[in-house]
Every structure is written in C-alpha cells, then in structure tokens.
Amino acid sequence: MARTRIKICGLTRVEDVQAAVAAGADAIGFVFYPKSPRYVTPEQAAALIACVPPFVTCTGLFVNASPAEVAATVAIAPIALIQLHGDETVAESAAIAAAAARPYVRVFRVKPDTAPADLLEYEQQCRAAGPWFTSLLLDTYVDAYGGAGKGFDWSLIPKELAPRVVLSGGLSVHNATDAVREVRPYAVDISSGVEASKGIKDGRKIAAFVAAVRAGDDLIERATHHECASAAPVPR
Numbered sequence: 549m550a551r552t553r554i555k556i557c558g559l560t561r562v563e564d565v566q567a568a569v570a571a572g573a574d575a576i577g578f579v580f581y582p583k584s585p586r587y588v589t590p591e592q593a594a595a596l597i598a599c600v601p602p603f604v605t606c607t608g609l610f611v612n613a614s615p616a617e618v619a620a621t622v623a624i625a626p627i628a629l630i631q632l633h634g635d636e637t638v639a640e641s642a643a644i645a646a647a648a649a650r651p652y653v654r655v656f657r658v659k660p661d662t663a664p665a666d667l668l669e670y671e672q673q674c675r676a677a678g679p680w681f682t683s684l685l686l687d688t689y690v691d692a693y694g695g696a697g698k699g700f701d702w703s704l705i706p707k708e709l710a711p712r713v714v715l716s717g718g719l720s721v722h723n724a725t726d727a728v729r730e731v732r733p734y735a736v737d738i739s740s741g742v743e744a745s746k747g748i749k750d751g752r753k754i755a756a757f758v759a760a761v762r763a764g765d766d767l768i769e770r771a772t773h774h775e776c777a778s779a780a781p782v783p784r
C-alpha cells in the first residue's frame with residue numbers, strides 16, 4: 549500500500565513552511581478565509597510559496613468565496629490545488645474550480661447524524677459535476693467552518709470510500725497512528741494539532757505528527773506482509 553499523504557494547513561510563516569517541508573509533508577495549505585486566525589493575503593502566500601521546493605503541493609483554502617475572488621487569488625499566489633471548505637454547493641464548487649482553472653478538494657463537514665451513504669452519494673455528485681474534482685476532504689462540522697481541532701466518528705466513513713478521502717478534523721500526534729490504521733485514508737490534513745498557538749506552527753509537533761502517520765503506515769505494511777507470508781502455498 550502507498551504511504552498516506554500528509555498536508556499541513558494554515559501556514560503563515562517561512563519557518564513553518566520550512567518545518568513542514570523538512571518533515572516530509574506532501575502538501576501545505578494557505579487559508580484565504582479572512583475570518584480565520586490563519587488568514588494570509590495572496591501576496592503573503594506568494595512569498596511563502598517561493599520557499600517551497602518542487603513536488604510539494606501548495607493548496608489554497610477558501611470559504612464561500614466567489615469564482616472571481618478565487619481566480620484573482622490564484623493569479624497572485626501560485627497554488628496548485630483549491631480546498632473549498634464552506635457552504636458552496638456542488639455546482640458552485642465546480643464553477644469556482646473552472647474559473648480558477650485549478651483542481652479542487654471538496655470538503656464535507658461531518659455531523660453526528662451524517663450517514664455513511666451520504667458521503668458516498670456526495671462524492672458521486674462531486675465527480676459528476678466536472679473534471680476539476682479530485683477528492684472529498686472529511687472534516688468535523690463546526691460553526692467556524694474548520695480549524696477547530698475537533699474530530700468526528702471515523703466509523704461513519706464507508707470502507708470503500710476511505711482510500712480516496714482526505715481525513716481531517718482534530719488530528720494530532722496522539723491519534724494519527726490510529727487514524728491511519730483504522731481508516732486507511734488517502735491523505736490526512738492537520739492544522740491546530742501542530743500549532744503552538746493559532747496560526748503559529750510548532751516544528752517539533754509537525755515532525756512528531758509526520759512520524760506518527762508513518763508509524764500507522766508501517767503497521768498497515770506489516771499486516772499486509774504478514775498476511776502474505778503466512779498464506780499457505782497452493783498445492784499443485
């Protein structure tokens with residue numbers, strides 16, 4: 549099984565970008581939602597992106613922005629992927645991505661009464677809406693939209709959907725290994741769990757989180773190898 553991809557979100561400082569890259573993050577995220585304590589202007593994001601080496605995906609997070617606003621932002625900050633974290637409908641999400649000419653991750657904010665079938669159906673709707681959709685990102689429903697460090701019940705995620713989703717919401721060094729082992733998501737996304745304070749990341753927490761995710765990956769690998777090694781040879 550391929551290793552779990554890791555995104556560190558809500559970066560506002562060069563040293564935090566460097567810490568995420570040094571720890572082995574696959575993606576980093578910039579929050580373009582003005583009400584967030586992690587908000588950066590497109591110009592600030594552009595300066596931070598200039599510090600990012602190739603093959604690390606720079607992501608822009610938006611909440612209820614218009615297609616024109618998103619397009620104007622990506623024209624200044626060279627982000628590769630959009631994360632739509634607000635109340636945008638499926639059709640609006642597709643229109644925003646088309647206007648910005650960027651692939652997007654659509655966020656589903658999970659509530660206690662969300663049914664597993666809701667997630668599968670929503671993913672199908674996103675896929676049908678156009679070619680820019682990449683993956684569902686699952687986060688916990690909170691009034692502030694996200695970045696609240698609050699988790700949800702992972703058992704709501706259908707097994708067949710898990711390998712395609714980005715798991716988010718309340719992740720930390722304490723639950724990352726279990727998250728990978730139990731859910732087996734395509735990727736994980738974290739913000740508050742690797743912070744010293746809102747908008748200020750802690751390099752040691754980032755490194756510890758990445759190590760905890762990799763520990764989960766190793767457990768999955770070992771289980772797979774054990775299954776193969778213990779399989780009886782087929783008699784001829």
Ligand SMILES: O=C(O)c1ccccc1N[C@@H]1O[C@H](COP(=O)(O)O)[C@@H](O)[C@H]1O
Pocket residue numbers: 557558577579581584585586609611633687692693694695696697698716717718719737738739740741
């Ligand atoms: O980070 C924010 O301030 C934010 C604001 C509005 C919407 C989403 C936001 N962050 C995203 O929320 C999830 C969960 O974060 P956490 O790890 O529980 O703090 C994550 O995808 C962030 O990118």
